[in-house]
Amino acid sequence: MSVSGKVLFSLLLLAVLISAIGVVYSKYLSRKHFVALQELQAEQERIGVEWGRLQLEESTLATHSVVERKARDGLKMHLPDFTEIVVIKH
Template sequence: MRLSTILLALLVLVSLLGVVAARQTSRDLFIALQDAQNQHFKLDTAWGQLQLEQSTLAAHGRIETIAREKLGMTMPPVNGILVVRQP
């Protein structure tokens, strides 16, 4: 009788330690999930800002202004434009 009581108490103790370990693992995983979600939000925000910056930098008007002012480019005269078509 005493042996079975001690064995039962040990099994309950082992089970209790398993529950505690499972809860701690669950908490650690939840914290890691929250960190990953925060990082995802920050990266998503940065991605949106980069897309906005790219669209601003690639605007046709801006490119034309830079070509004219910094590179000295101009439109060719109408008779200087040659259209090439493939047969």
């Protein structure tokens, strides 16, 4: 084998090795990103469940009976008597 043949063989071998290392590194990054994606999807699902729970809680707390009870008990509010109502005319 001539010197130029040996040089060409060495360059091709180097190119194959670099390509192989690139494939392995690419596969490593792909797996790493896939794991990160799965973690984000799990977090998205958890947040979706929490959002649904909060919407249910909000609809429960916004009912008229709950609001009225909190106004009466917590804020000491009451419906005004007829004598307490003032009509303002302009």
